[in-house]
Amino acid sequence: MLRFSTWKFLAIVAMTLAAVLVVAPSMLSPSNYQALASRLPSWLTPPTIVLGLDLQGGSHVMLEVDQADLISTQVKNLRDDVRRILREEKVAMTGGIGATARGVQLRVPDAADREKILPKLRLLRNSFSSNVGGQTPLEVEATPEGVIRITVTDVGVRDKSRKAVEQSIEVIRRRVDALGTREPSIQRQGDDRVLVQVPGLQDPQTLKEILGQTAKLEFRLVAEPGQNPSETEELEQVDEQGKLPIEKQVMVQGEDLTDAQPGFDQRGGEPVVNFRFNIRGAQKFGDVTSKNVGRLFAIVLDNKVISAPRILTPITGGSGQISGRFTVEQANNLAILLRAGALPAKLNIVEERTVGPGLGQDSIDAGKRAAYVGAGLVVVYMLMTYGVFGVFANLALFVHIAFIFAGLVLLGSTLTLPGIAGIVLTIGMAVDSNVLIYERIREENHAGRSILASLDAGFNRAFATIVDSNVTMFVAAAILYFLGTGPVRGFAVSLALGILTTIVTAVTMTRMMIAVWYHYARPTKLPI
Amino acid sequence: MKLLRLAPENTKFPFMRFRRVSYPFSAVLSLIAVALFVFKGMNFGIDFAGGTVIELRAKSGTAEVGTLRSLGESLKLGDIEVQAFGNAADATLRFGLQPGGDKAQQDAVERVRGAVGQNYDLRRVEVVGPRVSNELVQSGTLGVVLSILAVLTYLWFRFEWQFAIGAVIATMHDLLLTVGFFSITQLEFNTTSIAAILTIVGYSLNETVVVLDRIRENMRKYKKMSTAQMIDMSINAVLPRTIMTATTVMLALFALVAFGGQVIRSFSLAMIWGIFVATYSSIFICSPMLIYLGLRNDDVDRKVEEKEEALEAEIDYTPGPAGALASMYDDIGDTPVPSVPAKPSAPKPAARSRSGGRRRPK
Numbered sequence: 012m013l014r015f016s017t018w019k020f021l022a023i024v025a026m027t028l029a030a031v032l033v034v035a036p037s038m039l040s041p042s043n044y045q046a047l048a049s050r051l052p053s054w055l056t057p058p059t060i061v062l063g064l065d066l067q068g069g070s071h072v073m074l075e076v077d078q079a080d081l082i083s084t085q086v087k088n089l090r091d092d093v094r095r096i097l098r099e100e101k102v103a104m105t106g107g108i109g110a111t112a113r114g115v116q117l118r119v120p121d122a123a124d125r126e127k128i129l130p131k132l133r134l135l136r137n138s139f140s141s142n143v144g145g146q147t148p149l150e151v152e153a154t155p156e157g158v159i160r161i162t163v164t165d166v167g168v169r170d171k172s173r174k175a176v177e178q179s180i181e182v183i184r185r186r187v188d189a190l191g192t193r194e195p196s197i198q199r200q201g202d203d204r205v206l207v208q209v210p211g212l213q214d215p216q217t218l219k220e221i222l223g224q225t226a227k228l229e230f231r232l233v234a235e236p237g238q239n240p241s242e243t244e245e246l247e248q249v250d251e252q253g254k255l256p257i258e259k260q261v262m263v264q265g266e267d268l269t270d271a272q273p274g275f276d277q278r279g280g281e282p283v284v285n286f287r288f289n290i291r292g293a294q295k296f297g298d299v300t301s302k303n304v305g306r307l308f309a310i311v312l313d314n315k316v317i318s319a320p321r322i323l324t325p326i327t328g329g330s331g332q333i334s335g336r337f338t339v340e341q342a343n344n345l346a347i348l349l350r351a352g353a354l355p356a357k358l359n360i361v362e363e364r365t366v367g368p369g370l371g372q373d374s375i376d377a378g379k380r381a382a383y384v385g386a387g388l389v390v391v392y393m394l395m396t397y398g399v400f401g402v403f404a405n406l407a408l409f410v411h412i413a414f415i416f417a418g419l420v421l422l423g424s425t426l427t428l429p430g431i432a433g434i435v436l437t438i439g440m441a442v443d444s445n446v447l448i449y450e451r452i453r454e455e456n457h458a459g460r461s462i463l464a465s466l467d468a469g470f471n472r473a474f475a476t477i478v479d480s481n482v483t484m485f486v487a488a489a490i491l492y493f494l495g496t497g498p499v500r501g502f503a504v505s506l507a508l509g510i511l512t513t514i515v516t517a518v519t520m521t522r523m524m525i526a527v528w529y530h531y532a533r534p535t536k537l538p539i
Numbered sequence: 540m541k542l543l544r545l546a547p548e549n550t551k552f553p554f555m556r557f558r559r560v561s562y563p564f565s566a567v568l569s570l571i572a573v574a575l576f577v578f579k580g581m582n583f584g585i586d587f588a589g590g591t592v593i594e595l596r597a598k599s600g601t602a603e604v605g606t607l608r609s610l611g612e613s614l615k616l617g618d619i620e621v622q623a624f625g626n627a628a629d630a631t632l633r634f635g636l637q638p639g640g641d642k643a644q645q646d647a648v649e650r651v652r653g654a655v656g657q658n659y660d661l662r663r664v665e666v667v668g669p670r671v672s673n674e675l676v677q678s679g680t681l682g683v684v685l686s687i688l689a690v691l692t693y694l695w696f697r698f699e700w701q702f703a704i705g706a707v708i709a710t711m712h713d714l715l716l717t718v719g720f721f722s723i724t725q726l727e728f729n730t731t732s733i734a735a736i737l738t739i740v741g742y743s744l745n746e747t748v749v750v751l752d753r754i755r756e757n758m759r760k761y762k763k764m765s766t767a768q769m770i771d772m773s774i775n776a777v778l779p780r781t782i783m784t785a786t787t788v789m790l791a792l793f794a795l796v797a798f799g800g801q802v803i804r805s806f807s808l809a810m811i812w813g814i815f816v817a818t819y820s821s822i823f824i825c826s827p828m829l830i831y832l833g834l835r836n837d838d839v840d841r842k843v844e845e846k847e848e849a850l851e852a853e854i855d856y857t858p859g860p861a862g863a864l865a866s867m868y869d870d871i872g873d874t875p876v877p878s879v880p881a882k883p884s885a886p887k888p889a890a891r892s893r894s895g896g897r898r899r900p901k
Binding site: 065073075215216219223359360361362363364365366367369370373374377378380381382384385386388389392393395396397398428429431432433435436438439440442443446447450451453454457472475476479480481482483484486487488490491494495499502503506539 | 542543544545548549594596640641642644645648652660661662663664665666667668670671678679681682685686689690693694697730731733734737738740741742744745748749752753756776777779780783784786787788789790791792793794795797798799800802803806807810
């Protein structure tokens with residue numbers, strides 16, 4: 012056993028050095044790290060340990076597509092489509108288009124008319140949704156009495172919300188980037204959720220406000236007295252009490268905007284948002300304003316009236332101004348929202364975890380302190396129990412910790428507070444392998460074997476046990492990883508890494524050190 | 540230098556004889572744990588119960604729990620729990636789910652921020668909605684169940700089936716007692732606690748596997764020894780290691796409790812309890828299970844066991860001096876023979892001639 016080939020020896024030394032090299036940059040203070048990074052080419056900039064939000068402070072916000080909102084938008088679109096088809100086919104219905112729980116229904120008395128439009132209605136499912144695995148997103152059924160019911164199926168809803176999540180991710184990314192935060196992480200979770208993590212954010216409130224708005228901007232005319240009530244709806248006003256009757260027809264939409272910037276009004280000096288349209292938007296905006304001079308033109312954001320200025324002259328240049336008694340910050344946020352575009356559906360915050368930067372630093376300090384004290388206690392205890400063998404175990408422990416951190420750096424895995432707990436725990440567990448070996452060596456020695464034979468038997472016999480016990484721990488860690496979220500995952504990664512490196516350090520490294528020691532010390536008595 | 544030894548050398552504790560005590564004892568403890576869980580319940584954190592936790596630090600001076608409490612009550616957020624936390628400037632506010640869906644939770648945080656924001660920094664805000672907390676409960680439970688199943692399968696392949704069952708029963712025992720621990724201490728139970736529980740499961744299995752490994756080894760080595768004796772011998776052999784490892788892990792955990800900060804304190808406390816329970820169950824729950832499950836049911840063994848049981852029964856009725864227990868088998872190397880306390884020297888030579896010398900492992 013005690014013969015180690017040179018290449019094995021070199022391999023272990025090289026691995027250790029590599030691990031220390033990988034970890035070293037993470038141990039530098041931020042300013043020293045900056046100094047180092049600036050002197051190296053960018054492709055060589057050393058990676059550092061990614062700290063979890065609980066350690067560096069920041070916000071973790073889980074958003075979920077509002078199903079009710081999503082469905083009502085779909086139903087609204089469906090109604091428009093049905094109306095268009097009826098108009099195109101010149102089909103008459105009786106009593107208008109009614110709403111059902113998840114769709115629309117209408118009555119077409121003439122059977123020939125029904126035959127004519129049913130295939131067209133069925134075709135709607137192609138434009139509604141694509142590729143849902145053979146299941147239909149829209150169900151069209153007709154009763155002999157002439158009632159046609161069109162319903163969005165569960166498959167349809169799921170597909171829409173999946174698409175909404177995809178689009179939302181893009182919009183959210185633009186919005187969060189505009190906040191000027193560094194390294195935000197935006198990921199989809201399941202079918203209908205988006206997880207937004209923004210490290211080091213000082214003010215989670217702005218983030219939440221910015222994420223919580225759909226930012227659907229519409230320009231609609233304010234209704235005039237005596238207008239048909241079915242063409243108008245009452246909308247709330249943002250800065251004034253009471254509601255305003257607004258025409259349902261949308262004249263110009265936010266998607267035609269090309270830019271929006273916060274600014275100040277030329278006359279009053281109050282904060283405003285300046286916007287500019289693309290060609291199509293500019294044309295529509297010009298048309299509407301020239302036809303309706305003298306009327307009130309409402310700027311509607313997420314179904315709330317921001318302001319309703321009177322059209323004094325036609326606006327044909329394609330740019331305009333939104334004023335609405337904003338603060339500078341509000342104007343700024345509105346501009347961000349308009350630039351980033353509207354969300355396809357409302358998103359609700361279903362989970363929020365925000366850690367202030369101060370608390371994060373405190374947690375790092377606490378974690379470090381616990382790790383130093385824990386490691387210190389274990390090191391002293393091993394020395395006291397096993398003497399020179401304790402020195403070997405402690406060296407192995409040091410390399411073990413270096414390996415864990417190197418693993419975290421290389422995997423780009425996040426170090427969380429529970430992760431630190433996992434590392435402190437593996438410090439205790441890592442020693443277990445050495446303890447198993449040493450106790451076995453003692454045992455064999457007491458049973459009357461020679462030193463060499465005891466060492467040999469100790470390592471060989473303990474190895475099977477170490478493998479068995481570590482595999483079971485590893486299985487637990489793996490399951491933690493796959494089922495856990497956030498911090499629990501961090502813990503699982505640290506634990507799993509710790510278990511994997513144990514085998515290398517506690518078994519191979521210690522064995523090597525003992526071999527070298529035996530070679531030079533030539534002991535006549537086992538020192539444990 | 541004199542080296543430190545926590546475990547005495549060459550112990551010969553007759554662990555298996557405690558099974559008549561340890562099983563009822565553990566059964567009672569487990570029942571208490573279940574009863575506590577059912578009647579007292581757990582202090583579920585917002586991860587599982589849903590709701591909001593806000594950690595505050597006074598911008599100057601100390602946090603006034605009384606003022607905060609009355610302020611909290613005036614906000615009409617339902618049951619609001621205000622606690623001093625960490626140092627004097629810190630406090631936590633905790634309240635349950637607000638009626639009115641996800642939006643209502645955010646509004647509640649806003650109201651608290653408006654009310655206390657002038658004097659306090661919000662150091663941490665956690666809001667978990669009703670659906671998310673449900674999912675966390677599900678994935679947490681699933682995690683525990685799956686890990687036990689996975690480990691059961693692994694042990695089944697690596698060891699005899701009795702070992703797998705023994706290990707799983709021991710693990711469930713540890714799990715129950717840990718749940719009971721959370722219930723009785725009312726430490727907050729959150730996702731980190733699930734991590735603690737799974738780590739305890741891992742540690743418990745680690746302990747169990749170390750003992751089982753030795754039992755398996757000795758099982759092949761000492762074919763003529765009774766199962767109980769052989770298990771006792773195995774546990775005694777690994778005892779120094781068991782104590783040593785438990786101590787190192789404890790040292791690390793005490794460091795976490797003392798210096799790791801508030802957030803992982805309940806994790807560390809649960810782990811400390813778990814180490815105790817796991818060590819106990821690997822010795823007193825899992826190992827005796829092997830006897831009950833009839834490990835080694837060959838003829839030779841049964842004969843030896845019958846004899847052994849007769850002797851043990853005798854011992855039970857006539858308790859000898861404490862020293863007699865320790866000298867149950869005088870020489871581990873030889874085929875061990877239980878000495879009956881009443882007539883300590885008599886059976887020994889007879890037994891030796893009966894069973895021959897030590898069997899060498901193959």
